[in-house]
Amino acid sequence: MRTLFHSIPHTHPLYYVALLATVAAGIGILALLQALPTRLRRPLIALVTFLGGLYYAAEFFIPTGWGVHKGVDGNFLSPYFDKVANISSVLGSFSIGLGVFSLIGMHLRIASRRRESWGFSLMLLISFVAMTIFTLLNEYAGKSVVIPSVAGHSSITNHDIYVVLFNGGLASLDSAMFALIGFFIISASYRAFRIRSVEATLLMASAIIVMLGQVTLGSWLTGGLPSHGPLAFFRFENMSEYILVHLNAPAQRAVTFGLALGVLATSLRLWLSLERGLYFDQE
Amino acid sequence: MEHASDHWSIGIFVAVLSIIILYKIVTAQRGKPPTIRRIAGLNAIDEAVGRATEMGRPILMVPGIGGLDIPALQALNIFGYIGRSVARFGNRTILAVADPQLVGVGEEVIRDAYTSAGRPELFNAEDVRFLSDRQFAFASGVAGVIEREKVAASFLMGAFFAESLIIAEVGQRVGAIQVAATNQFTQLPFFIATCDYVLLGDEFYAASAYLSKNPTLLGSIVGQDYAKLLILIVVILGTLSACGVLMLPAGHVHDLLQRFMDLFKS
Amino acid sequence: MDNNVWQKLQSIDPRALYVVVLVMISASIVLPGLTLPIIPGQQSKDAFNAVVKAANTPGSKFMLVSGWWSASTRGENDPQTRAILTHLMRLHVPFGVLSFDPQNPQLMDNIETSLAQKYGYVYGRDYINFGYQVAPAQTLKGIVTNMKGTLKTDWHSKPLETFPVMANVNSIKDVAAVIDITPVSSLDAWLGLVVQKYHTPFIYVPTAVMAPEGYPYRDSGQVAGIVIGVKGAGDYETLLGVKMQGTQVSTALSMVYALIILLVIVGNIGYHGARRAAALQAAGEGRGQS
Structure with a gap:
């Protein structure tokens, strides 16, 4: 397949025909898998999962230098790493179509039936179409699409519209949403920090020290204390550093051990299909 | 570490840990299943589901924004059990996902929950929603769902990042009971400040075991x-x-x- | 005091708080004279020194800058990136930018271009933008042994072999330091897949909320320094002796933190006042009944 695509130049129509045929074949295979009865599908999924996981496990545990020339990194399985990874990327990209289909389908229904808040759905559809068209044009047509001047204004290119959509639309909206956190943290901390017990008092005291240690205000407030010697510890930035390094980090390590073991255990159960049917039907 | 041979001791240590876990799984499958302690946050699940039913408002589930990864699968695993409880009460479940790959798996999980609870007719595929794979577009989408649907309970489980506070604070504002669990250590303080119950650390991985037995x-x-x-x-x-x-x-x-x-x- | 007052202190309308925050942030950004002196923290100093040390170590000086951020977190990551790239350009260090978010190459390019003019940096000769990498784990694993084979082209799809800056950069062995500018949990991927192999110095530049992830790796020496959020950017600017966005926004951050502390105190006064009032009332009723 790789040879086929490499032998056809990108500009040749046959390249796109081959591309479409490959996508169609992929969809066909997925449809075929979907049509399989459960008793056949289940062992097939288990086998594919096992083989996929086996490659990564074997590649990790087989010592470096096995089956490869001296000086080459990795073992005989390592050169296939990219190819195996590409398979998962390709399979994953099929689902993008599914996601877009689900998203557009739902909002088309809401907009066409004028359900509650249908204006938002319409806005989503317009934004989706505009962003798709102008991103594709920007990628493949550069600045070649010129929109003629209207009512005395100078003409603009597709790239100009893309910049407006990206910087003025997407980037600004994204930043605005992130900025909301600043407001929400105020209301959340105002509501949540109540001194109800000794533990809550300790929590609040350490939170205030760490907060002040992380900003210039803290350094300014205790800036009069010496920077060396026993009193230096009481500068906010040093107390904050102590809490983060000596109290927070060990607790974090302990939680991380637990989480990492959870990931290891779940991975093993999935790889070896020990969780028979947990996601799709009853065990 | 690229390969076990880069540092054999760590490679062997990982193998030993794996063998211990597998051995315990096999012995539990063959013998008497072990018992584990109750996790406080899980008591809230029944409370949240019951309250949502009384109020006649839906339940929201979000499996994080990390894609089709272990935390998301773990979250869906828990959602399957919660979904069954929701279905038994005849209530509605909304599943909001940030990765298209989770649409299919999520749909299967929720459909299966309604089917196994004997209420397949209540399952609505439109309630499994892919909102966006962009972090903050997704956050605004979820916030919109919470506001519009006035969800009575939300379960936020999986890999969450900066959007955690936006989602949980909006849920707080509509008065939803919120239960959160995440593998992201840095997001725990936000969930603790805004949610009613938080499953800490590996409690997240123990939850499905406790619920399913x-x-x-x-x-x-x-x-x-x-x-x-x-x-x-x-x-x-x-x-x-x-x-x-x-x-x-x-x-x-x-x-x-x-x-x-x-x-x-x- | 009337019990209602205590209740009110505990339940100020969030919208009023939001207005106060908006005014405070706007004031500290609009009024340029409103800046507090910055005393750089230890983590920022360590990061700064690690970059200087890597630049002065014999061998390749090429550094990798990884960007996982998008427009959403540019409030924090943009000033951090500006400070870091200014430092690299001042040290005449060649660098390559690796993006793991589709928006990142454009945002990085905006910063690179504006600084390149000032420091006489030329694209392709002194720095390069590798563009968006779809599969982070595969990319990171690949660049350890084969940088050009894994990344193949720059973000304008031009082969890497055509750029002088890449002439002697073949694997992670040829990278003097890795600088990760990120709002996500990318630390484990870099540490686990890349820098551990040859103990490449690693500088972590996260948003403030992600910073605690880096601390456990400071003790073990896997992270050479941490530039934490806007405060870190301000620290870095101070160490560079310049005043840019980081310095300006650090003051806004200080004011908001002060507001949070003030509100927490107000909320607690209300909470304990209400409890005391309730206790006094209960005691009064008890006496009345007896």
């Missing part, structure tokens, strides 16, 4: 605990070795302790 999952949890015990022993030995290296004069014991520490050096 599935021998495989229970065995896995016990295996994880034994593995944790082994890590704890190594940590204690490492600490003692470090002290010994600092305090003992050069000699055989000193070298032995140093060699032990080197085994686990990155």
